[in-house]
Amino acid sequence: MSKIRVAVIGCGSIAEKRHIIEYAANPNVEFAAFCDPVMERAQKYADEYGAKAFANYEDMLAEIKPDAVSVCTPNYLHAAATIAAANAGAHVLVEKPMAATDGEAEAMIEAARKNNVYLMVGHNQRLMPPHVKAKELLQSAGLGRVLTFRTSFGHPGPEYWSIDGPGSWFFRKEEAVMGAMGDLGVHKSDLIRYLLDDEVAQVTAFIGTLDKKNTQVDDNATVLLRMSSGAIGTLVASWTYYKGEDNSTVLWCENGVMKIGTDPEDQIIVELRDGTVERYNVGAISTNDKQQTSGVIDAFVESLVTNTPPAITGEEGRKSLAVILAAFESQAKGTVISL
Structure with missing residues (x-):
């Protein structure tokens, strides 16, 4: 099967220490894009993995149309980035806390449902x-x-x-x-x-x-x-x-x-x-x-490969x-x- 084209939104520490290295180790994944307002951070990974760098996720989603995204932004952007990605037809793995308010969490779940994509929360x-x-x-x-x-x-x-x-x-x-x-x-x-x-x-x-x-x-x-x-x-x-x-x-x-x-x-x-x-x-x-493999990335990819809803759903993230x-x-x- 063709590989899952993943974009990482936010290239700070959680992306560096968990998401990027764990996607890179997964044979079912290829990187399509990296986004960060600090363009050098996105560019560094784009160069390393043969992907494209963007300063904002709106441009990236419009141009790249990834299969899936990891949302690794500051907390206040989790909802906006997740909803934009879902509306662009991408499955979403969002870092915790999934949102800043219950209303945001509800809107994220609804966006995933409406667009028929999976939403998983990174509760490792x-x-x-x-x-x-x-x-x-x-x-x-x-x-x-x-x-x-x-x-x-x-x-x-x-x-x-x-x-x-x-x-x-x-x-x-x-x-x-x-x-x-x-x-x-x-x-x-x-x-x-x-x-x-x-x-x-x-x-x-x-x-x-x-x-x-x-x-x-x-x-x-x-x-x-x-x-x-x-x-x-x-x-x-x-x-x-x-x-x-x-x-x-x-x-x-x-x-x-x-x-x-x-x-x-x-x-x-x-x-x-x-x-x-x-x-x-x-x-x-x-x-x-002592960083261990979180299991989150592999679980998310497995969910996409097998077309099975993730165990840690948006609803679970909302309750937590x-x-x-x-x-x-x-x-x-x-x-x-x-x-």
């Missing part, structure tokens, strides 16, 4: 081998119901990761819309929904800017969640874990506890009430320091975003928000 946490295995064990390891949980994602901040360092769009509220919650928190709302196979029913949150200078976006959040099942737990997102990254989840269940990402060797540890301890070494959870938006509403109103 649920594709990481330890999390896939953890979900399987929750159903088979005799742990029983999840009663309480904590899930955390923290690192020193985007200035250590973004291509623009301290001058990154991540710190500009008009472009980022949200800070640590949009960067990290939405990964965790997606993960907890996936692991527990459950929806968030109620949200209470403390969100603030504790240490980052000259920014209006949040650098820390601690969120209390009640799931539809009744399980309660905390979700933490932080850009001030200066001593190192934490991407761990602990689930306390009727018959024991499951610890994910708490041990440097064994990614999953199950401790049962009868004294049994099971340890699983099942591939790493990707970090900024709704939790984060509810957390901001809770912080603003000082109250519990029901979803």
Whole structure:
């Protein structure tokens, strides 16, 4: 079969570290175009992969008509770029958070449906081998119901990761819309929904800017969640874990506890009430320091090759975003928000 012609919109760090190298490694893909307002960035990849460089996606979509696009722009552009690509007949993989508002998320889903193209959201946490295995064990390891949980994602901040360092769009509220919650928190709302196979029913949150200078976006959040099942737990997102990254989840269940990402060797540890301890070494959870293949690109390409809807649909991305938006509403109103 002919290769899938992919265009990458936005050539910053997430494109560089994940999308571009993972597409390049996939035999079903060829690059058609790269877009970035900083033309040198787009040109660099266009030269490397024999594609065309553009400064804006409107011109690219009109001229190139790609089969699929990755939207790797600042958050405020996710919706506009996704809708434009869908209207141009391209399948879309959009980075998280999928949108800045629920209305935008709804419009993106509708654009994909109307144009009969797939929309996938880049929630890579649920594709990481330890999390896939953890979900399987929750159903088979005799742990029983999840009663309480904590899930955390923290690192020193985007200035250590973004291509623009301290001058990154991540710190500009008009472009980022949200800070640590949009960067990290939405990964965790997606993960907890996936692991527990459950929806968030109620949200209470403390969100603030504790240490980052000259920014209006949040650098820390601690969120209390009640799931539809009744399980309660905390979700933490932080850009001030200066001593190192934490991407761990602990689930306390009727018959024991499951610890994910708490041990440097064994990614999953199950401790049962009868004294049994099971340890699983099942591939790493990707970090900024140790990049692993995210699985997102391969899943997206597989969906296109087999003509099967992606597992992480726009609807899934919208539900995970709704939790984060509810957390901001809770912080603003000082109250519990029901979803």
